[in-house]
Amino acid sequence: MKDKVEAVLNEVLNKILADGNITIPENFKPGINLPAEKQFGDYATNAALMLAKPSKKNPRELATLISEKIQDSSDLFTKVEVAGPGFINFFVKADAWAGILEEVNKEKGHFGRSGFGAGKKVQIEFVSANPTGPLHVGHGRGAAVGDTLARILEAAGFDVQREYYVNDTGNQMNMLGLSVLSRYRELLGQTSVFPENGYKGDYIKGTAEEIHRIYGESLLDMPEAEAVSVCRDYAGKNILEGIDNDLREFNVNFDMWFSESVLYKDDMVGKTLETMKDKGLTFEDDGALWFKSTAYGDEKDRVLRKSDGALTYFAPDIAYHKNKLERGFKKIIDIWGADHHGYVPRMSAAMRALGADNDCFHALLIQLVSLVRAGEPVQMSTRSGEFITLKEVVDEVGKDAARFFFMMRRCDSHLVFDLELAKKRGEENPVFYVQYAHARICSIVKKAALSDQKSETGLKYLKKLLTDDEIDLMKMIAQYPDTVVSAASDLEPHRIAYYVLDLATVFHRFYNKNKVIGEDYELSAARLLLVDCVRQVIANCLLMMGVDAPESM
RNA sequence: GCGCCUGUAGCUCAGUUGGAUAGAGCAACGGACUUCUAAUCCGUAGGUCAGAGGUUCGAAUCCUCUCAGGCGCGCCA
Numbered sequence: 001m002k003d004k005v006e007a008v009l010n011e012v013l014n015k016i017l018a019d020g021n022i023t024i025p026e027n028f029k030p031g032i033n034l035p036a037e038k039q040f041g042d043y044a045t046n047a048a049l050m051l052a053k054p055s056k057k058n059p060r061e062l063a064t065l066i067s068e069k070i071q072d073s074s075d076l077f078t079k080v081e082v083a084g085p086g087f088i089n090f091f092v093k094a095d096a097w098a099g100i101l102e103e104v105n106k107e108k109g110h111f112g113r114s115g116f117g118a119g120k121k122v123q124i125e126f127v128s129a130n131p132t133g134p135l136h137v138g139h140g141r142g143a144a145v146g147d148t149l150a151r152i153l154e155a156a157g158f159d160v161q162r163e164y165y166v167n168d169t170g171n172q173m174n175m176l177g178l179s180v181l182s183r184y185r186e187l188l189g190q191t192s193v194f195p196e197n198g199y200k201g202d203y204i205k206g207t208a209e210e211i212h213r214i215y216g217e218s219l220l221d222m223p224e225a226e227a228v229s230v231c232r233d234y235a236g237k238n239i240l241e242g243i244d245n246d247l248r249e250f251n252v253n254f255d256m257w258f259s260e261s262v263l264y265k266d267d268m269v270g271k272t273l274e275t276m277k278d279k280g281l282t283f284e285d286d287g288a289l290w291f292k293s294t295a296y297g298d299e300k301d302r303v304l305r306k307s308d309g310a311l312t313y314f315a316p317d318i319a320y321h322k323n324k325l326e327r328g329f330k331k332i333i334d335i336w337g338a339d340h341h342g343y344v345p346r347m348s349a350a351m352r353a354l355g356a357d358n359d360c361f362h363a364l365l366i367q368l369v370s371l372v373r374a375g376e377p378v379q380m381s382t383r384s385g386e387f388i389t390l391k392e393v394v395d396e397v398g399k400d401a402a403r404f405f406f407m408m409r410r411c412d413s414h415l416v417f418d419l420e421l422a423k424k425r426g427e428e429n430p431v432f433y434v435q436y437a438h439a440r441i442c443s444i445v446k447k448a449a450l451s452d453q454k455s456e457t458g459l460k461y462l463k464k465l466l467t468d469d470e471i472d473l474m475k476m477i478a479q480y481p482d483t484v485v486s487a488a489s490d491l492e493p494h495r496i497a498y499y500v501l502d503l504a505t506v507f508h509r510f511y512n513k514n515k516v517i518g519e520d521y522e523l524s525a526a527r528l529l530l531v532d533c534v535r536q537v538i539a540n541c542l543l544m545m546g547v548d549a550p551e552s553m
Numbered sequence: 554g555c556g557c558c559u560g561u562a563g564c565u566c567a568g569u570u571g572g573a574u575a576g577a578g579c580a581a582c583g584g585a586c587u588u589c590u591a592a593u594c595c596g597u598a599g600g601u602c603a604g605a606g607g608u609u610c611g612a613a614u615c616c617u618c619u620c621a622g623g624c625g626c627g628c629c630a
Binding site: 031033034035036037040044046049052053059083084085086087130167170171172286287288289290299300302303304305306307308310312313314338339340341342343344345365367368408409410412413414416418421424425428429430432433435436437439440441443444445446447448479482483486490494495498501502505508509511512513515516517518531552553 | 555556557558559565566567568569570571572573574575576577578579580585588589590591592593594595610611623624625626627628629630
């Protein structure tokens with residue numbers, strides 16, 4: 001519907017432009033929005049206000065001119081009026097809304113999909129936790145946001161790949177091996193000094209026990225380095241499988257697990273540094289190799305290879321991102337914890353230095369999650385090895401509540417996750433509120449089926465839908481495709497959660513005031529179609545969030 | 554010291570990219586089940602949009618400064 005209004009407006013503006021009555025600046029895009037108040041109509045535009053100055057006209061006069069032309073050239077509206085300083089308010093004819101129901105009925109699960117992304121290849125990399133321990137709640141938020149965003153981008157027509165970057169080389173993996181070996185020795189009654197920054201969680205002991213079961217006591221006779229390597233490889237593989245399992249149970253599936261070790265196997269890091277040198281992007285100083293990141297907006301230059309010859313973390317990361325570019329992704333989205341924000345400017349600098357255009361690389365920063373149980377904060381500290389894992393949260397509150405709650409805040413805002421609230425089956429819990437709306441509609445559809453009523457029949461009686469309650473629902477449905485596109489283009493997945501809550505609210509209101517199945521056969525049929533379309537859109541939203549849409553509760 | 558993020562109702566948060574009288578949910582209070590699920594709905598109350606300037610037809614939104622909280626500022630990963 002918004003598209004239609006926009007089309008009419010643009011047509012009229014072009015006509016007026018051709019008459020020489022206005023000046024339209026470059027990149028002009030009139031705002032078309034949904035007014036807060038019903039008295040201001042269904043849609044409003046500020047076009048006249050924006051064009052008044054460049055056209056050197058009085059905004060209200062200009063608005064009057066535009067609105068008259070619109071009324072002449074379109075019969076979509078009952079009224080087009082000028083209000084306030086020069087807004088143009090559109091009042092859509094009541095029977096114009098019902099067309100949206102035909103669309104939903106036809107497209108079903110595809111309703112809301114669009115060609116906005118035009119098949120552009122997008123990669124979204126998220127979670128990417130080191131395989132040194134199980135995922136914690138913070139990773140869960142990243143997983144929920146990343147996966148939902150991926151689904152939104154798919155719906156918007158992008159060709160999306162989900163990727164997990166596995167940091168499986170380097171010091172932290174050796175530390176993992178050392179930690180496990182130390183527990184293994186303890187298990188066999190040997191005295192062992194646990195490494196100072198070792199991983200202290202209970203899962204380390206469990207892994208040591210498994211290694212004992214498989215390898216017996218043979219590690220005691222191995223040279224230290226070999227024993228560490230056995231422990232490291234076993235534990236790493238084991239933990240990664242655990243991570244994959246936790247994510248699957250969270251409804252998150254990756255298309256690609258990219259191992260850091262690949263970067264070294266093909267010397268991609270070395271080749272990347274050579275390329276950067278050839279392009280004149282680097283310089284040597286104090287025996288170290290630097291990247292001139294200041295030339296691309298970073299606040300200081302960054303070391304790639306230290307004076308002792310070892311690479312910094314940054315070097316392989318550039319090689320990795322260069323590889324993403326070479327794989328043909330036009331949009332590359334990284335989801336990181338907010339504590340990495342200082343890393344963003346240098347990574348975007350590297351991307352642009354390697355030829356990516358400005359709109360290619362996006363780092364989405366996810367703020368912290370604090371867990372609360374009945375108002376009391378739940379302690380979590382990675383240092384002590386006592387932290388709440390994603391699995392614990394999912395086991396306690398369920399996948400649906402967890403995924404929905406993670407989606408209820410903007411990424412860059414702190415999230416207070418109340419475990420008690422997430423478990424409640426009551427009105428305070430938004431997940432159940434939405435699922436309940438879906439289940440209620442399913443119940444109506446089932447009842448209608450008992451008397452052989454099908455929602456498709458309603459297509460013949462769309463004209464019966466004329467009350468405010470009915471039109472409000474159709475307006476909400478009509479907003480859905482725009483919501484998906486805006487969530488995709490602005491990378492703001494939380495908008496889907498807010499939208500579906502709104503839709504459920506409008507439905508519950510309708511439900512309490514109106515009977516769907518009643519005396520009037522035609523009205524019943526039309527309303528049945530209406531609520532079934534609502535159900536479809538709720539289901540589409542929930543699917544996008546990885547949340548189940550139950551038929552009964 | 555420098556940089557990034559945040560500051561909106563008692564609490565948790567939205568606010569369609571600068572639009573009209575700033576909105577939800579929870580908590581509080583008062584109502585609605587002979588009904589397709591009351592796990593719901595309706596109503597009341599609640600605000601110096603942290604503060605001060607500025608930009609303009611118009612600011613919670615943009616620019617500057619101040620205050621408060623969080624997080625980063627390594628030849629660590």
